[in-house]
Amino acid sequence: MTNWQATRPTTDQARAWARVRANLRESAGARLFDQWLKPMELIEGDEPDTVRLALPSAFATNWVRSHYADRLHLEFKAVLPEVRSVVIETRAPSKVARLTSVETFDATPAPRAVAAAPMQPVEADEQPSLFGGPAPTPAPAPRQTRAKAAAPAPVVAAPAPALRVPADRPPLDPRLTFDRFVVDSSNRVAFNAALSLAEPGPPRFSPLFLHGGTGQGKTHLMHAIAHAFLESHPEAVVLCMSAERFMFDFVAAMRARDTHSFKSRLRSADLLLIDDLQFIAGKDSTQEEFFHTVNELVGAGKRLVISADRSPQSLDGVEPRIIGRLGAGLVADIKAPDLTLRRTILNRKVADLPEIQVPIDVLDLLASRIRGNIRELEGALNRVVAYAQLTGDKIDMEFAVATLGEVLRGAQRRITIDEIQKLVSRHFELKPLDLVSARRARAIARPRQIAMYLAKRLTTRSLPEIGRKFGGRDHSTVIYAVRKIEELRDTDRDIDNAVRVLMKELEG
Numbered sequence: 192m193t194n195w196q197a198t199r200p201t202t203d204q205a206r207a208w209a210r211v212r213a214n215l216r217e218s219a220g221a222r223l224f225d226q227w228l229k230p231m232e233l234i235e236g237d238e239p240d241t242v243r244l245a246l247p248s249a250f251a252t253n254w255v256r257s258h259y260a261d262r263l264h265l266e267f268k269a270v271l272p273e274v275r276s277v278v279i280e281t282r283a284p285s286k287v288a289r290l291t292s293v294e295t296f297d298a299t300p301a302p303r304a305v306a307a308a309p310m311q312p313v314e315a316d317e318q319p320s321l322f323g324g325p326a327p328t329p330a331p332a333p334r335q336t337r338a339k340a341a342a343p344a345p346v347v348a349a350p351a352p353a354l355r356v357p358a359d360r361p362p363l364d365p366r367l368t369f370d371r372f373v374v375d376s377s378n379r380v381a382f383n384a385a386l387s388l389a390e391p392g393p394p395r396f397s398p399l400f401l402h403g404g405t406g407q408g409k410t411h412l413m414h415a416i417a418h419a420f421l422e423s424h425p426e427a428v429v430l431c432m433s434a435e436r437f438m439f440d441f442v443a444a445m446r447a448r449d450t451h452s453f454k455s456r457l458r459s460a461d462l463l464l465i466d467d468l469q470f471i472a473g474k475d476s477t478q479e480e481f482f483h484t485v486n487e488l489v490g491a492g493k494r495l496v497i498s499a500d501r502s503p504q505s506l507d508g509v510e511p512r513i514i515g516r517l518g519a520g521l522v523a524d525i526k527a528p529d530l531t532l533r534r535t536i537l538n539r540k541v542a543d544l545p546e547i548q549v550p551i552d553v554l555d556l557l558a559s560r561i562r563g564n565i566r567e568l569e570g571a572l573n574r575v576v577a578y579a580q581l582t583g584d585k586i587d588m589e590f591a592v593a594t595l596g597e598v599l600r601g602a603q604r605r606i607t608i609d610e611i612q613k614l615v616s617r618h619f620e621l622k623p624l625d626l627v628s629a630r631r632a633r634a635i636a637r638p639r640q641i642a643m644y645l646a647k648r649l650t651t652r653s654l655p656e657i658g659r660k661f662g663g664r665d666h667s668t669v670i671y672a673v674r675k676i677e678e679l680r681d682t683d684r685d686i687d688n689a690v691r692v693l694m695k696e697l698e699g
C-alpha cells in the first residue's frame with residue numbers, strides 16, 4: 192500500500208525508518224509487529240550516525256531492547272551505512288505529525304542486512320529471522336565471536352541503563368549480567384566463583400561446574416561471565432552452546448568427515464560455556480570428544496564453564512574420567528530460592544518498570560505461591576503486568592488472582608520442554624535428536640514447529656530459551672514456528688488434531 196497519510200518522510204533517517212519498519216512488519220508478522228514495534232517512533236535529530244527511537248512505555252522499551260536491539264541496528268545499517276548506533280528510549284507519544292503505520296509510505300522491503308552478525312541455522316520452511324530469506328549459514332554453528340579491535344557500533348539504551356549490543360558479538364542475553372543477579376546464601380558460592388572466573392589474568396580455576404534445578408540462574412551466571420569477560424577481553428573468542436549442540440555439531444562433523452574444523456573451532460575458544468551437560472549421558476563418542484576438549488582447553492589455561500541440572504557425581508551415563516575432570520575444577524551448586532530471595536527478585540523487576548504500580552500484597556502472593564523456579568516467578572509477574580497494560584486495569588489482588596489462575600494451577604504440574612520433545616517425537620515416530628537437529632525435511636520440520644509451539648504455549652520459557660533448547664535456534668525461528676502452527680491449526684485439521692492430542696496428554 193502506498194497511500195500517503197502521514198508526513199511524507201523527508202530526511203534520510205525518516206526514509207530509512209520507513210524501509211526498516213516495512214522489513215520488520217514483513218518478517219516479524221502482523222501480530223508481533225502491531226503489539227511491540229508499531230508504536231515505535233523515530234525521533235529526528237541532528238546526529239546522522241545515531242538513530243533515536245522512542246516507545247511510550249518502559250515495559251515496551253525493555254522488551255524491544257532485549258529482543259530487537261541488534262536487529263534494528265543491522266536493519267538500519269543496511270539501509271543507511273553511516274548509522275553507528277541505535278538508541279531506544281521511553282518517551283510519551285509525540286503530538287506532532289508522525290509516521291503512523293508502515294503502510295503509509297513505502298512497503299518495499301529494503302536490501303537485506305546479511306552476515307553482519309552470527310546467525311542461527313534455520314529450516315528450509317522456517318522463515319529465519321527478521322531479515323527474511325534463507326539463513327546465510329548452511330550448517331548449524333555455535334555462537335562464536337571475536338570482538339573487533341575497531342570500536343564496534345553499539346546500540347545504546349537511553350537514558351539508562353546502557354545496553355551495548357555490538358553486531359558481531361554472540362547473542363548473549365543483555366539482561367543476564369552480574370549486576371542483575373540477586374545474591375543470597377543459596378547462590379553466593381556460585382556467584383563468587385562466576386565473578387572470579389570472569390576476572391582478567393590467568394583463571395584461578397577451570398572448569399567451573401554450576402549445577403542446580405531448572406530456572407535457578409545457571410544460564411544467567413554463564414551469560415554474566417561471558418559479558419564481563421568480553422568487557423575486559425574485547426579480543427577474546429567466546430563460545431556458548433548447549434551440550435546438545437556440542438553433540439549435534441560433533442556428529443555432523445563426523446558424518447562430513449571433518450572433525451578437524453569442529454575441534455579447531457572449539458579449541459580456539461578463550462571462554463567456552465556449555466549448558467545442560469546432562470544431555471551427553473550415554474553418548475559415547477560425544478563424551479570422548481568432550482573429554483579431549485576439556486583437557487585441551489584447561490591444559491591451555493582457557494576458561495571453561497559447564498552447567499547441569501545435577502552434580503558431576505550424579506550424572507548417570509557419563510564416563511568417570513569426565514566426572515573426575517569436572518570435579519577437579521570448582522563445583523558450585525545453586526539451591527532453590529527461599530522466600531526472601533524470591534521477594535527481592537520481584538522487587539528488582541518491579542523497580543525496572545517505574546510506570547507500573549504492583550501492590551505489595553500481589554508481590555507477596557507471587558513470591559509465596561511460586562516457589563523453586565525463578566523463571567516461573569518472573570513469568571508470572573510479566574503476565575500480570577502485560578495483562579494490565581493490555582486491559583488498562585489497575586493491578587490488585589483480584590486482578591492478579593484472575594490473571595494467574597492458570598499459572599498457579601500450572602505450577603502444580605510443571606511441563607518441561609524435554610517432556611514436550613519426547614512426546615512429540617514419539618507421536619510422530621521420530622528420534623528425539625531429530626527435533627534438535629538441523630534436518631529440514633518437512634516430516635521433521637513440522638513436528639519440530641509443533642513442539643516449539645507447545646513449548647511456547649505450555650511453559651514459561653522465553654523465545655530465546657526455547658530456541659536454545661531446539662538445537663540453538665534463533666528466537667525468530669521460534670516466533671515463525673508458533674505463527675505457522677497457529678495458522679495451520681485454522682486450515683489443517685490433521686495438525687489441529689495432533690496439537691489437541693499432544694496438549695491433552697501434556698496437561699494431564
Ligand SMILES: Nc1ncnc2c1ncn2[C@@H]1O[C@H](COP(=O)(O)OP(=O)(O)OP(=O)(O)O)[C@@H](O)[C@H]1O
Nearest residue numbers: 371372373404405406407408409410411536565566
Ligand atoms: N539470583 C537471581 N537473580 C536474578 N534473576 C535470577 C536469579 N536466578 C535466576 N534468575 C532469573 O530467572 C530466569 C531463569 O534463570 P536461568 O535461565 O539462568 O535458569 P537455569 O538455571 O539456567 O535453568 P534451566 O536449567 O532450566 O535452563 C532468568 O530470567 C534469570 O535472569
